Amino acid sequence: MQGLVPAATDGNMATEFHNLQELRHSASLANKVFIQRDYSEGTTCRFQTKFPSELESRIERTLFEDTVKTLNNYYAEAEKIGGQSYLEGCLACATAYLIFLCMETRYEKVLKKIAKYIQEQNEKIYAPRGLLITDPIERGMRVIEISIYEDRGSSGSSSGSSSVSGSTAR
């Protein structure tokens, strides 16, 4: 019904699903870390790359900084003011901005790329370490929220088992 991708299509994915499901069922939310915005270059979207102390035992500093720097680069690309954005702006003005109703703006395209990137980072790097990054767009582009999960170590609770069996069955 929900059309889960069968595990056979991608071996890696199956492993990652397995990791995430394990995480979900054996972990509880312990803490959340918020990476704040860095306004030193103005109002463009940038996040601080300072490594929070709560994550010290959880993830390597370089991995974290890479993630934040890549995100910053994506946002810089979205907000870049150059030839293409001028063209988009002038065309939009000429059509009384009606093309915004039909066309997907460059910003939105980059946001999709960011969402995909974050999901990929979650699956490959953060979930195996019991962390989860929330896309900043869901927090009004104010913070990158990283949820820290504590491993309960016990078997999955009954509330989760139905969806486990449900998802593995597909």
Next chain:
Amino acid sequence: MKNCEYQQIDPQTLQTPTPTPPPHLHGKESKQREEEEEEPKRPRRKWEVFPGKNRFYCDGRIMLARQSGVLPLTLGLILVTCGLFFVFDCPFLVIHLTSCIPFIGGSLFVFVVITLLQTSFTDPGILPRATPDEAADIEKQIDNPGNSSYRPPPRTKEVLINQQVVKLKYCFTCKMFRPPRTSHCSLCDNCVERFDHHCPWVGNCVGKRNYRFFYTFIVSLSFLTAFIFGCVTTHLALRAQGGKGLVSVTAVELVICFFSVWSILGLSGFHTYLVASNLTTNEDIKGSWSGKGGEDVTNPYSHKNIFINCCTVLCGPMPPSLIDRRGFLPSDESAQTSGVDIELPSAPSKSEINVCTQGTKGLLESATRSPLITTSCPQGKPQAAHTCPDISPAMNSDPSPEVSTSCGARHIMISHGDTSPQRHTKTRSKRSKRAALHIPNPAFDVPVSPTSPDAGLGSKSGAHKGASFAPLH
């Protein structure tokens, strides 16, 4: 009780009855049972529980400020004046002058109306309020040890932007430090990015996302009024030459246009200056970067080049709306009809384009399923709107037992956090009633100088506007 503020709900949404189970059964179990018994209930969209004072139409596609009182007047004036022009002046002028007059007038008129509606109906750049976790984190960072009574966090934080010290203020309603150039509009009860002013004539705030529409509107309106004024004057002159009498209707148009032209031209000129120096009305009136008192302050946002400033402001990339109006609330949160005034965003979905995620736990689930959802939920705005309803009920039925247990804690957080915003909202609503019509700087903790707003903004029509506008020149 808070729900009654969100009036003007599109009748289409009323297919979904507000939860009918008796109050004491108000809970996830009854809601789920209800959902399972009836055919899949339409999940509530986020605009229905939006905490700001906004009105939503067309199922969240269109938004307006709560107080949109003068927008009908603006529209009416434009429509009436143009209507009279086309009916009474165009025929005469087509005969005696040139036949392209109606075309020019018509295209200007269409341009004006479209940009006006876009200014009014677009999200100006509202920042969603902080989630309870975020708010708690901020308060922890600005920890006030030893204070027994609840003291609000310190109000300001300083950042260095392009070697300029900028103070960021803490917004008590939205529970966050406002980004630079963001201001809280007391009329709309929202923090708006790059806040310019709240314009009653368009019935909305003017901020980052709709400033270009607003600017195009006033510039094209200046052209339109100047054009009509010129045509009407020509018409009267030709009539006088021809020995015919004055037409009273034309005289009415003349009067309206005469006063409009000066005020709107002045307003356009003022905003052109603002665009060229990358300032907002708010900053200009507060004198944030004017270097008063001999301090060496410059506008840190300006690119020091008029052309680049103009291009940045008017032709820059169009940022997305941060309040996900049309996203769906998760089933457990939609059960809280009256309770949730604030943080719906603990379980948001990003936008129509993105997949329907459901909070952090849900994110894990969706991370497991999202490759599937991206395949089944084709990307693209119109399609997402169709597929999401298919997916969320499906998701509700499966993970709902789990989501409900995991979100149980969130219920408590939300209900606790409920009281203070209500308090703030009530005081703010009282303040807004006392507020003047023109409020370029409605940040509630900054006094508004009564004279400069009128001088700075002018108005669209009326005799007194012309007079009050004089000081600017």
